[in-house]
Amino acid sequence: MDERQLGSTGESVTAVGLGTWQIGGAWGDVPEEQGRDVVRAALDAGVTFLDTADVYGDGRSESLIADVLAEHDADPFVATKAGRRLDPHVADDYDLAHLREFVDRSRENLAVETLDLLQLHCPPTHVYYRPETFDALETLVDEDRIAHYGVSVERVEEGLKAIEYPGVESVQIIFNPFRQRPAEHFLDRAADENVGVIVRVPYASGLLTGALSADDEFPENDHRNFNRDGEAFDVGETFAGVPFETGLEAVDELQSRAGVEDLASFTLRWILDHDAVTTVIPGTTTPAHVRSNVAAADRAAPTAEERAAVDAVYDEYVREHVHHRW
Template sequence: MKHRTLGTSGFKVSEVGLGCWQLGADWGDSLSQETGFNILNEAVKNGVTFFDTADVYGNGKSETIIGEFLKTCKTPIGIATKFGRAADAYPNTYSKDVLRKTVEGSLKRLGVDTLDLLQLHCIPTQYLKEGDVFNWLRELKEEGLIKHFGASVETVAEGLICIEQEDLLSLQVIFNIFRQKLTTELFPQAEAKGIGIIVRLPLASGLLTGKFTKETTFPENDHRNYNKNGEAFNVGETFAGLPFEKGVDFIETIKKDMLPDHLTMVQLALRWILDHQAVSCIIPGASSPKQVVGNAEVSNLEALSPKTHKALKEFYKSIIHKEIRGRY
């Protein structure tokens, strides 16, 4: 596993981290604590040193499982969690007191004295523009409750607002082969300011694994079912904002015309992201230890050829981009 620095003033992170939404079992099949431990153990065994979670994942379940795991883990792990989507704050009751209460809860569940990274969790744009929340974060940092702060955002515009905060460490963004706009409209600006990029949904809710067909169905409580057209939250968080059937068609074209013979679709999708210098870390989720191993191995793959990068870029610009829905 290779490592990169999160921004210019942050800490070392494994190129491949672990997204921990699934540990909270907010959707799909519920994971037991034992399965969660197996996933976390396998991640550490394969060099993963960065976990990303949030207070709302399973109403604290994800943080709790991670906290219990950390009690027995001897490897230093960087933990990022989030604030801003719980009912006591979202969508319009943000305050310094609510933020402090959230942080105290996360500290208790994770069993730590200070948070390595606290991220604003896709809070409404108006609060990013007003900027008070960043001052509240600075106060918590001065008190030692958090070491760094960043923001998870939905759009390029929100990212550009956030990077004007000089002490912002990182941005968490949706970025994958299906959503390439950030390469020119956000990454250069973030790099220039020394802000790290954490990539969520690198596999577009599983579409980029190449395992789905148009006949694939998902459980009723899976966001790939109930939010496939943005019925519950931003459609961009599900299948990168693509209509499912079109996404399957795009995958077949990539497999046929752009996938190198020695790579799987997962390897192509993850390696493509890591080939971007601005990216500090990708955080694919995993519902089994086997998936963790496969994701971690991508760090040691060679960069994709310029020919492959050019083909994927042209495919996005000419075909994919116009099909993306949702805030972007």
């Protein structure tokens, strides 16, 4: 699988990585051994980038990764996140004391001395206007608690502000055929600044796999049930902010116009066709899906006609719901 440079970190990572929110929590019940099997499948398929967070299952996702790495010969680049443990979740508490506490907990969960990459976890917008937060991250680098740092953002404008800080080496952002604004305003700027781009929520919470239907019912502890209107966190994290029924209509139209049968692999390849993207991190709860995600990297690039179909469906069905917000 193709590898790409992760900004200025000096690290190269596979174009398709693994997101581990699903095996941590908020996607229904996933047995721990099943979660480990997902990580094993990714490593066995050659994936060299794993993304997690300290709040995925209250550290469960980080610990499952550590379990597998203890038994496996692979040495992937592991990115985690911090900040969402704050209660209340306020900008002023993104300070050295809290971040050091969160980092030390993640180091313990992941069983490492130094975290490969720490990302601020979708903090309040005001954090990006607090130089002292980024000074704190520099201190954590100096203390060898973290090797690199970046941010995970909700909005394009947050990403643009973040990369004004020279120490920010990566930005994680939602980008897919139903969330296209980053291509318009952010990707080229990130490339110019040599900042790695990590794409999350590539499937829009399953919409862009083509496997969902109006009859689907999601478990009570699945965010696709409890966060449709943003009750728990930013609504843009659930179905990429697209109303579920509208998203289903858009998926049907996209498959018809583009003539795409395997929408999931097409979606990943569409994302990777943007050169500024370093890696895309689809999550899953099954090893089989891990393998199909990895295979998507070798799919032929979208044709001009397919790209035009994506843009047309976005303009007609999706743009009004998401483009002005994220």
